[in-house]
Amino acid sequence: MYTNCGELEDTMAKSLGFLLVALAASTAVAAVPATSTPPSASSEQGTGRSPAGVDGVTVPPAPTQGSAAAPAATSAPGSTDSQEPADASHAQPLIIEPLIELNSALKRDRLGSLGLKENRVEWYDTRDSKKNFSFFGDVIQTVWLECEPRPQGNFCHKLGMKTLTGETHHFRDVDWKTGGNAHILHLYQAIKDHYPQAIFQEKVKTKS
Secondary structure (H helix, E strand, O other): OHHHHHHHHHHHHHHHHHHHHHHHHHHHHHHOOOOOOOOOHHHHHHHOOOOOOOOOOOOOOOOOOOOOOOOOOOOOOOOHHHOOOOOHHHOOOEEEEEEEEEOOOOOOOEEEEEEEOOOEEEEEEOOOHHHOEEEEHHHEEEEEEEEEOOOOOOEEEEEEEEEOOOOEEEEEEOOHHHOOOHHHHHHHHHHHHHOOOOEEEEEEOOOO
16 A cells, blocks of 8 residues: 555656646747848848848938929920010000091191000101100109080090190090091090009080
8 A cells, every 4th residue: 555655756746847848948939039020132122221231331211203303494496484574665556546636727627546655645647757756654743534515425536635744735636527436435545554644634525
């Protein structure tokens, strides 16, 4: 009986020893940290980084598509952006024609055209260039229409201008005899647009 108990104790001791060894082995395996797989050459190339440890130098990321700076915009030859602004002093005048320049009883009325520049009013005589004249637009003081009352409305066929220097000029529509006044109305509106500093009036002639 004593012999059997001794053998049983030895068997139990050996079993316990095996169990402890197995438990220690499993604990050691669980304690080992997981190691990450080193990046492959293809993944490094895709991110734009060179492999680490090459002479201790880190290569900057390669430029990706769309990261390069856009070149400065340039204007195509002949475009308005690449040209200097035109000199306004050489701009072509707005021509109102034909018109009749009204003079005093001692002078004949003259046929011609009136040109409006940025700051010049120029008269071009049709027959004699010596009769041409001009003056600065900013000296225009008053501009008025001379109209006749009509059943359908005022018929404005004359225009007068007075300057700060005391000059007075009168013009009449060339078609006034046939009831036309488009040239005078065009001139009146053009002077308004070019020289808005002037005073504009409409004078209606009343029968006495």
